[in-house]
Amino acid sequence: MIEEAWGLPIDALEPLAVRLxxxxxxxxxxxHIRSTMVVTDNAVTVYRNRLHTLTRPGHLSHFYDLERLTSSAADLRVAQAESQASLRAISHVIEAREATATADRAPAARLAQAAVARSGHAPRAVGQSPDQTAPPATVGPSAAGRGPYR
Incomplete structure (x- = not known):
């Protein structure tokens, strides 16, 4: 995802992120989130291998192994959840990058589009023909405030 968003391989992006x-x-x-995700993915692999070792076919677990089995399963679930959270965080960062890129490109064009859209939905005054434009909307608070909030 990161390589696609920035258009460079990870090896080229790492020095850029550190230097600039x-x-x-x-x-x-x-x-930074990616480096965290690498650590949690390694933890997932370790806990998964531990569970496979403790539950291999033909292996009879001893009583003291049950505690290790339970804690490994819980640790695996936590590591998987952390990995998924990191993945979602990276996707949110990429979405934020895309949103700032589109916001920087053409704010005037977006404002013009919004104005055209609003003018098409503005209510007409009674007796106004469809080919006449609607009067501009008022800007500001609709009613006078009573003072500061308490």
Missing amino acids: PSQDPLLRSAM
Whole structure:
């Protein structure tokens, strides 16, 4: 996902994230989350292998193995949840990058589109023909406030 979003391989992105964190803070965040995800993926592998060892066919678990089995299963679930959370966090960082890229590109065009959309849905005054434009909407608070909130 990171390679697709930035258009470079991970090996090229890692030095950029370390050397120039202020130029692209979202890249730095994504790479930091990725490093966390690598650690949790390794933990998932370790706990999964431990569970496979403790539950292999023909192996009779001893009483003291049941505690290790239970704690390994719980640790595996926690590590899997952390890995999934890291993956979601990376996707959110990428979405934020895309949103800032589109916001920086054409704010005037988006404002013009919003104005056109609003003018098409503005109510007409009574007796106004369809080809006449609607009066502009008022800007500001609709009613005077009673003072500061308490």
